[in-house]
Structure formats: structure tokens, C-alpha cells
Amino acid sequence: MRKLAEHNIPLREASITQVHSVLRDGNPLIVHTSMFANALASLANPKQQQQWVPLAEKNRIIGTYAQTEIGHGTFVRGLETTAIFDPETKEFVLHSPTITSTKWWPGGLGKTANAAIVMAQLYTQGKCYGPHPFFVQLRDFDTHHSLPGVILGEIGPRLGINSQDNGYLRFDHYRIPRTNMLMRHSQVLEDGSYVKPIHNKLSYGTMVWTRVAIVHSCSKKLACAVTIATRYSAVRHQSELVPGKPEPQILEYQTQQYKLLPHIASVFAILFSASSVLRMQRNVAASISKGNVELLPELHILSCAMKALSSQDSTQGIETCRLACGGHGYIASSGLPSLYTSTTCTITYEGENTVLLLQVARYLIKSYRAGLEGLPVLPSVMYLTAPSAMHQSPPLSNQALIEAFRISSANLVKETESRLCRQFNLEQNFHYAWNRCSVALVHCAELHSRYYMCEKFLSTVESIRASDRVRSVLQDLCRLYLIHHITLNQGHFLRSGTLSGVDLSTLEEEMYELLAKLRPQAVPLVDAFDFRDELLGSTLGAWDGRVYERLYEEAQKSPLNKTDVSKAYHKYLQPLMKSNL
Ligand SMILES: CCCCCCCCCCCCCCCCCC(=O)SCCNC(=O)CCNC(=O)[C@H](O)C(C)(C)COP(=O)(O)OP(=O)(O)OC[C@H]1O[C@@H](n2cnc3c(N)ncnc32)[C@H](O)[C@@H]1OP(=O)(O)O
Numbered sequence: 001m002r003k004l005a006e007h008n009i010p011l012r013e014a015s016i017t018q019v020h021s022v023l024r025d026g027n028p029l030i031v032h033t034s035m036f037a038n039a040l041a042s043l044a045n046p047k048q049q050q051q052w053v054p055l056a057e058k059n060r061i062i063g064t065y066a067q068t069e070i071g072h073g074t075f076v077r078g079l080e081t082t083a084i085f086d087p088e089t090k091e092f093v094l095h096s097p098t099i100t101s102t103k104w105w106p107g108g109l110g111k112t113a114n115a116a117i118v119m120a121q122l123y124t125q126g127k128c129y130g131p132h133p134f135f136v137q138l139r140d141f142d143t144h145h146s147l148p149g150v151i152l153g154e155i156g157p158r159l160g161i162n163s164q165d166n167g168y169l170r171f172d173h174y175r176i177p178r179t180n181m182l183m184r185h186s187q188v189l190e191d192g193s194y195v196k197p198i199h200n201k202l203s204y205g206t207m208v209w210t211r212v213a214i215v216h217s218c219s220k221k222l223a224c225a226v227t228i229a230t231r232y233s234a235v236r237h238q239s240e241l242v243p244g245k246p247e248p249q250i251l252e253y254q255t256q257q258y259k260l261l262p263h264i265a266s267v268f269a270i271l272f273s274a275s276s277v278l279r280m281q282r283n284v285a286a287s288i289s290k291g292n293v294e295l296l297p298e299l300h301i302l303s304c305a306m307k308a309l310s311s312q313d314s315t316q317g318i319e320t321c322r323l324a325c326g327g328h329g330y331i332a333s334s335g336l337p338s339l340y341t342s343t344t345c346t347i348t349y350e351g352e353n354t355v356l357l358l359q360v361a362r363y364l365i366k367s368y369r370a371g372l373e374g375l376p377v378l379p380s381v382m383y384l385t386a387p388s389a390m391h392q393s394p395p396l397s398n399q400a401l402i403e404a405f406r407i408s409s410a411n412l413v414k415e416t417e418s419r420l421c422r423q424f425n426l427e428q429n430f431h432y433a434w435n436r437c438s439v440a441l442v443h444c445a446e447l448h449s450r451y452y453m454c455e456k457f458l459s460t461v462e463s464i465r466a467s468d469r470v471r472s473v474l475q476d477l478c479r480l481y482l483i484h485h486i487t488l489n490q491g492h493f494l495r496s497g498t499l500s501g502v503d504l505s506t507l508e509e510e511m512y513e514l515l516a517k518l519r520p521q522a523v524p525l526v527d528a529f530d531f532r533d534e535l536l537g538s539t540l541g542a543w544d545g546r547v548y549e550r551l552y553e554e555a556q557k558s559p560l561n562k563t564d565v566s567k568a569y570h571k572y573l574q575p576l577m578k579s580n581l
Pocket residue numbers: 015016017030031034035065067068073074075076077107201202204205207208210213214216217296297300349350351352355356359362363366
């Protein structure tokens with residue numbers, strides 16, 4: 001926090017990655033610097049910002065984002081915490097009517113935060129207007145004691161991020177001023193009348209912003225993991241590649257290259273997609289401030305798609321890197337276990353991935369139907385109803401592979417939409433029919449999202465002008481990424497007729513050649529991510545390659561090594577050994 005102040009970086013523009021690096025196993029201030037700061041910036045009106053932002057910048061107010069309850073995380077419309085407007089006192093009364101309405105999970109809520117943006121069902125003049133955000137003080141700003149009417153605690157140990165205090169929160173008819181409702185988009189006036197927003201999902205804006213931020217952070221986490229595993233694979237020698245010859249670096253094994261190189265490629269694919277979504281987010285934010293919400297649905301869908309894919313890819317990639325380091329990948333000092341536990345949660349938080357993919361699928365089906373009816377659809381899904389013939393690109397060129405993705409995705413959406421219609425005819429209920437098709441719908445969303453990511457990777461690499469040699473390495477990496485994901489999804493390409501069995505086997509052959517071609521670039525590529533050793537925090541991945549010395553030094557720090565004979569020997573082992581059991 002001192003560094004942020006020294007460099008005059010406003011809270012909401014702070015690179016969370018830097019804050020992340022201070023505490024690898026979770027950071028109690030992360031939701032303060034990310035979601036809380038963003039909620040104030042995007043959901044509070046200018047007067048409210050003047051009131052709270054300077055205090056948050058000075059860390060006088062430390063906030064969190066309290067939305068999820070024990071009973072509901074995904075279904076935001078089902079939240080139970082109420083905020084009922086009392087026109088007599090011009091206050092909102094916050095209340096947690098049931099056990100299931102207890103706020104549960106928010107980062108920093110347990111012990112760190114003294115305030116929160118609370119999402120609660122807004123009631124005024126006897127009517128419920130759905131979940132809305134409120135600024136709520138939870139603790140005394142001087143003593144840090146929780147305030148009367150606020151019940152707070154920590155939820156207990158988790159799979160990872162245990163140096164963060166995830167909390168619970170209940171309200172007992174707790175009163176806050178009317179002006180604590182975040183009023184940038186919707187308002188409750190003094191007489192209790194409700195002024196609605198220009199788009200009814202604007203109050204979900206902080207989630208959209210965070211999903212985009214998560215895409216960036218996933219690329220960083222995966223970059224750390226591939227750096228560790230690749231450097232280790234260059235240091236580690238094991239077995240015989242050729243009988244009688246010296247043990248090679250394990251990076252020489254094709255299977256090891258296959259484990260690592262596609263994930264190095266994935267870092268770039270995620271990063272380039274993140275940049276593209278970030279650009280769109282900035283445009284949408286600028287349009288919203290001028291009253292234009294036309295592109296908000298597209299941003300919502302794209303951020304859902306990229307958050308889902310990047311969290312899944314980075315989590316799988318980190319686990320593959322851990323396994324690629326053999327036994328040493330299991331040791332905490334390798335850095336890989338904490339990278340895994342602090343990344344796998346991104347699959348769940350900020351919208352569980354299946355749920356987000358179903359949002360994408362809903363959009364694909366609606367856009368496909370709109371396209372068929374000749375209604376306007378947004379640019380990213382125009383391809384669904386565009387003529388589905390392959391263009392004149394040379395066979396199996398990058399462009400042809402992107403077209404194969406595009407056509408296969410359009411084909412899958414078409415097929416699933418027909419299935420949805422058939423199911424609807426049987427069930428006579430759209431929602432039941434939807435559920436019956438939801439596995440296929442998730443596949444549609446995944447293929448569409450992969451197409452987007454491949455397309456962004458290719459177009460970004462092709463636009464590199466600074467260095468021909470750098471572009472050439474990245475072109476190979478991009479090619480590997482395209483082929484790798486085609487081989488993982490062969491069925492879709494065969495079904496759409498965009499690639500034949502012979503094509504797939506030719507591509508597979510090329511993938512093996514690319515692994516060998518890219519092998520000498522593996523270490524330079526990860527070195528180019530330029531992580532300092534302190535940031536990587538890994539005995540296996542440090543820049544100097546002194547893996548064994550570092551492992552040995554780290555072992556000396558184990559508390560069990562403070563004495564030759566441990567206390568447990570006297571307390572348990574010796575009695576056991578003497579007991580003749
Ligand atoms: C170098 C830089 C590096 C930077 C690194 C930075 C790293 C930062 C890392 C940050 C880490 C922060 C830690 C975060 C910790 C986790 C915090 C949480 O989980 S907090 C808790 C997170 N919790 C969650 O994420 C909960 C997940 N659940 C949800 O978000 C919602 O319940 C829902 C979206 C699933 C459904 O919503 P529902 O109201 O039931 O809506 P329906 O389904 O009925 O659809 C109706 C229509 O609405 C549309 N629409 C929907 N949303 C939006 C939108 N946002 N907009 C626009 N439109 C939207 C939808 O498309 C549809 O359109 P149409 O078809 O009718 O045209």
C-alpha cells in the first residue's frame with residue numbers, strides 16, 4: 001500500500017497482481033483494492049464518490065463486496081437480505097431474515113474490512129425492485145469494533161487463500177441513511193419513489209469489471225507456473241533417452257514438451273483476449289457515461305466467456321505444470337501448490353463457470369434466431385448465420401483453421417438450437433427444454449469462446465511489427481495453440497465436415513514438429529515474462545537454476561528440523577515403542 005501511495009496510483013487502478021505478489025496464499029485487501037474500489041467508481045454518484053473515495057484511498061475505509069449469501073451465490077435475484085426504505089426517518093433498514101440470508105464468503109469481511117458494498121433486495125413504497133448496492137459501515141472507524149446491529153465473523157479454513165479472511169455477515173434491523181444507496185444508476189428519492197436505471201443490469205457492473213480483471217490475473221498465474229516448470233525441466237536430468245548416453249534434460253522428452261509448450265502458448269492466448277475485452281470494457285464504460293448501453297450485453301457475454309475459459313485453462317495448465325515437475329512439484333516451496341489453490345477458485349468465484357457459459361449459450365441461441373429472422377445482431381455473433389462455406393484460404397493455413405473453428409461453432413449452435421426446438425415440442429415448456437439441452441449448450445459456449453480466443457491470438461500475433469524474429473516465434477506458438485485445440489476438439493470438426501480424418505492426422509504430425517521446433521525457445525519465452533525470483537517464490541523456478549541447493553536450503557527451514565529429536569518422540573513414539581503393542 002505504501003508503494004501504491006509513493007507512485008501516486010489511485011486505488012482502483014492499482015495493479016492487483018503486484019498486491020497479489022505480497023501474500024501468495026491470499027490477500028485480505030484484494031477485494032478492497034479491486035471490487036470495492038470499482039463499485040465506488042462505477043456505481044456511486046459523484047457526490048458519494050467525493051465522500052468515500054478519498055477515505056478509501058487513504059485506507060481509512062477498508063471495504064469489501066458482500067453479495068453472496070449461504071443460500072445463494074449464483075442466483076443473484078434470489079438474495080434474501082432486505083433493504084427496506086423507511087420514509088419517516090429517510091433511512092434504509094438492512095435485515096437478514098433467515099439463516100440462508102447470511103452473507104458468506106466476501107474477501108476481507110471477517111476481520112479486515114470496516115465497510116462493505118452490500119447487495120440487498122430494495123423495497124420502497126411496498127414494492128421490491130430487486131438487488132441493489134448499498135455502502136454500509138460495519139465497524140467503528142477508530143476502534144474497529146463491529147457496530148450494533150452488525151454480526152460479523154470469519155468462515156474458517158479453505159482449500160487455499162488462507163491468509164485472506166473470508167467472512168460472514170448478518171444484519172439485525174440495521175439502519176443506514178438513504179444516501180448510502182449507491183445512486184449513480186438508480187435512486188430512491190426522499191419521498192420513497194424509485195428512479196430506475198437506463199439498463200436494469202447496471203447494478204451488476206462490478207461483477208463484469210472483476211470478470212475482466214480475472215482474465216488478466218489468470219494469464220499471470222499461468223505464466224508463473226510455466227516459468228517454474230520450464231526452467232525446472234531445463235535443469236532436471238532424468239532417465240536415458242538413448243541407452244547408454246548421459247541423462248538428458250527432461251525438456252528433451254517430447255511428452256514433456258507437449259505438457260509445457262501448449263500452456264506457454266495459452267498464456268499469450270489469454271493475455272491477448274484479456275486486452276481485447278479490456279478495450280471493449282473501456283469503450284462501454286465511456287458510452288454508459290453518455291447514456292448509451294447498446295454494447296453492454298456484448299461486454300457481459302464476452303467477459304463471461306473469457307472468464308470461464310481463462311480460469312479453466314489456467315487451472316488445468318498449472319496442475320499440468322505441477323505434475324510435470326514430478327515429486328518436487330508437490331512440495332510447497334516449488335510455488336506450484338499455492339498457484340493452483342489460488343487459481344482454481346477463479347472457476348467458482350465471480351460467477352461459477354457452467355453458469356457463465358450458460359449465459360453465453362443463451363446469447364448464442366438468441367442471436368442465431370435473430371439472425372435467421374433478419375434482425376440485427378452484434379458483431380461477435382454475426383458469423384452464426386453468415387454463409388457457412390469455407391473461403392478461399394489455402395488448405396490448413398491459419399486462416400483456414402480459424403474458419404474451421406467458426407463454421408464448427410456455427411454448426412454446433414445450429415444443431416443445438418434444433419434440438420432445443422424438438423425438446424420444446426415435446427415438453428411444451430422452454431425452461432425444461434433448455435435444461436434438457438444444457439450440456440450441449442455449454443459445449444456451444446465453449447467452442448464459441450475458444451474460437452474467439454484463437455482468433456484474437458492470431459490477429460494479435462499477425463499485427464506485431466516491432467520484430468520479425470519475435471513475430472516468427474509467436475507465430476509458431478500460435479500455430480501450436482490452434483492445432484492443439486483442434487486435436488482436443490476433433491469431434492466438432494469432423495461433425496461439421498470442416499476437417500477430414502486425413503487433415504487431422506496431417507495437423508497432428510505438424511504439432512509434433514512444432515514441439516521440436518519450439519523446444520529451444522521454451523526457456524527464452526518464459527524468461528521473457530520477466531518475473532523476479534521474489535515474485536515467483538519457487539525453489540524450482542528461480543532464474544539461476546540452483547534447484548537442488550534451494551530445495552535443500554528450504555528444507556532446513558522446516559520447524560521439525562529445529563531439534564534432532566522432536567517432542568513427538570518423547571510424547572508419543574517412545575511410549576509406543578515401549579508399550580509392546
Ligand atoms: C495487468 C493488470 C492485471 C490486473 C489483475 C487484476 C486481478 C484482479 C483479480 C480480482 C480478484 C478479486 C477477487 C474476487 C473474489 C470473488 C468475488 C465474488 O465472487 S463476488 C460475487 C460474484 N457473484 C456472481 O458472479 C454471481 C453470478 N450470477 C450472476 O451474475 C447472475 O445471477 C446471472 C448473470 C447468472 C443471471 O442474472 P439474472 O439477473 O438472473 O439474469 P437472467 O439470467 O435472467 O438474464 C436476463 C438478461 O440479463 C442479461 N444480463 C445478465 N447479467 C448482465 C450483466 N452483468 N450485464 C448486462 N446484461 C446482463 C442476460 O444476458 C439476459 O439478457 P437477455 O437474454 O434477456 O437479453
